[in-house]
Amino acid sequence: MNKQMARYIQENMTEIISNWQELMRNEKSERSFEVLPEELMNQTSREFAELMTSNLLESHQAYESRLNDFAEKVVRYGWSITFVTKAINHFGDIVFDGMEKDGLINNDNYRGFSKEFNKWITPIRDSTIDTYSRTWERTVSLQKIALQELSASLIPVFDKVSVMPLVGTIDTERARLIMENLLDGVVRHRAEVVLLDITGVPVVDTMVAHHIIQAADAVRLVGAKCMLVGIRPEIAQTIVTLGINLNEFTTTSTLQRGVEQALAWTNRKIVEVDEA
Amino acid sequence: MSNQSSVEIQTEWDIVAARQLGRNVAKELGFGTVDQARITTAISELARNIYLYAGQGKIEIQRLTENGINGILIIAADSGPGIPDIRKVMEDGFSTSGGLGAGLPGVKRLMDDFKIETTLGEGTDIRATKWLR
Numbered sequence: 001m002n003k004q005m006a007r008y009i010q011e012n013m014t015e016i017i018s019n020w021q022e023l024m025r026n027e028k029s030e031r032s033f034e035v036l037p038e039e040l041m042n043q044t045s046r047e048f049a050e051l052m053t054s055n056l057l058e059s060h061q062a063y064e065s066r067l068n069d070f071a072e073k074v075v076r077y078g079w080s081i082t083f084v085t086k087a088i089n090h091f092g093d094i095v096f097d098g099m100e101k102d103g104l105i106n107n108d109n110y111r112g113f114s115k116e117f118n119k120w121i122t123p124i125r126d127s128t129i130d131t132y133s134r135t136w137e138r139t140v141s142l143q144k145i146a147l148q149e150l151s152a153s154l155i156p157v158f159d160k161v162s163v164m165p166l167v168g169t170i171d172t173e174r175a176r177l178i179m180e181n182l183l184d185g186v187v188r189h190r191a192e193v194v195l196l197d198i199t200g201v202p203v204v205d206t207m208v209a210h211h212i213i214q215a216a217d218a219v220r221l222v223g224a225k226c227m228l229v230g231i232r233p234e235i236a237q238t239i240v241t242l243g244i245n246l247n248e249f250t251t252t253s254t255l256q257r258g259v260e261q262a263l264a265w266t267n268r269k270i271v272e273v274d275e276a
Numbered sequence: 277m278s279n280q281s282s283v284e285i286q287t288e289w290d291i292v293a294a295r296q297l298g299r300n301v302a303k304e305l306g307f308g309t310v311d312q313a314r315i316t317t318a319i320s321e322l323a324r325n326i327y328l329y330a331g332q333g334k335i336e337i338q339r340l341t342e343n344g345i346n347g348i349l350i351i352a353a354d355s356g357p358g359i360p361d362i363r364k365v366m367e368d369g370f371s372t373s374g375g376l377g378a379g380l381p382g383v384k385r386l387m388d389d390f391k392i393e394t395t396l397g398e399g400t401d402i403r404a405t406k407w408l409r
Contacts, residue, residue: 169292171288171289171291172288173288202316203295203313203316203317203320204317205317205320205321205324205379206321206378206379206382207320207324209378233310234309234310234312234313234314235313237310237313237314238310238313238314238317238386241314241382241385241386242317242378242382242385242386243368243378243381243382243385244378244382
C-alpha cells in the first residue's frame with residue numbers, strides 16, 4: 001500500500017502541489033504564504049511534497065534528518081505551527097481524495113487505506129511539532145541569556161563615581177544579578193558613590209523598591225554611598241502612594257543632577273573653561 | 277457594560293504580561309501617565325501576591341461604565357491558602373515574606389475602590405477599581 005501511495009504521489013506530483021497550494025492560499029488567517037515569492041513558494045512546496053513522500057519510501061533515519069532541515073527552514077520563513085499542521089493534513093487529504101477518484105481506493109480497501117494514511121500522516125505531524133518546540137525552546141533560552149547579558153553592568157564615569165543603569169523589568173533573578181554586579185563593581189572600581197539609574201524601569205512596585213533598598217544597604221556596608229536617580233514624576237507619585245520609605249536615600253530626577261551631586265560629595269565639580 | 281480579558285499567573289513573567297495588559301487597557305481608556313503607572317503598579321502587586329502566596333491564579337481586567345464614567349476593574353483571583361488575618365495584611369509594614377509589607381495597603385491607596393474576600397483554604401478574590409475622571 002505504501003508503494004502504491006508513493007507511486008500515485010510521484011505520478012501526480014504537479015497536480016497535487018497545485019491543488020495543495022490552492023487550498024493553502026484559502027487559509028485566511030495565514031499571510032506568510034502570500035508574501036513568499038512565487039519561485040520560492042514553488043520550490044518550498046515541492047520540497048514539502050518530496051518530504052511527505054520520502055517518509056513512505058526511505059528509511060526512518062534519512063527521513064528524520066530531512067524533516068529537521070525542512071522544519072528549520074519553515075520556522076525561518078515564519079510559518080506558524082497551525083499553518084504547517086494544516087499543510088500536512090491538507091496534503092494527506094488531497095492524496096487520499098485523488099486516489100479515491102482514480103479508483104485506487106474503493107469500498108473494499110477503504111479501511112486499510114485510511115489506517116495506512118493515518119500511519120503516514122501522524123508521525124510527520126508529531127515530529128514537526130517536536131522540531132518546532134525544540135526550536136522555540138532554543139530561542140527562549142538564547143533570549144534569556146541575551147537578557148542576562150544586558151542586565152546591569154556598573155560603569156565607572158569619573159574617578160570614584162560609578163553608574164548602574166537599570167533597564168526593563170526587574171525580577172528576582174535580575175535583582176540578584178544587580179546586587180552581585182553592584183557590590184563587585186564598587187569594590188573593583190573603588191567607587192565612593194554609586195548612582196542607580198531607574199529611568200528605564202517601567203514599574204516600581206514594592207518588590208522592586210525592596211530590592212533597591214537592599215542593594216543600597218549592601219553598598220553602604222562596603223563603604224560607598226548609593227544614590228537613586230532617574231525617578232520619573234509618575235513613578236515618584238506611585239512610590240509615595242504605595243508608602244515606600246526612601247528617606248534614607250538621596251534621590252534625583254535625572255542622571256545629570258545625580259552626577260553633579262556625586263561630584264560634590266567627592267569634593268569636585270564641573271567648571272566651564274574660559275578659552276581665551 | 278463590561279469588556280474583559282485575563283492573564284493566568286503561573287510564573288514570574290506572567291506578572292509582566294498582566295501589567296502589560298492592564299497598561300494597554302488603561303491607555304485605551306484614556307488614563308493619564310500617572311494613573312497608568314498607578315494601575316500597572318497595583319496589578320504588579322496583586323499578580324506578585326498570587327505568584328508568591330497562592331502559586332497560581334488569574335488577573336482579570338475589565339472595562340466599566342457606570343453613570344457615564346469609564347473605569348477599569350482589576351480582579352485578582354486565586355485558590356490559594358487564603359489570608360488568615362485581613363486586618364493585619366492591610367496594615368502598613370506587615371509582611372510574612374520579608375518584603376516591605378506595603379503591597380495590599382498600597383494597592384488600596386493606588387486605586388479608588390478596593391474589595392477583598394478571602395476564605396481560609398479556599399482562596400482570595402480581590403477587586404480594585406479606578407475611575408477615569
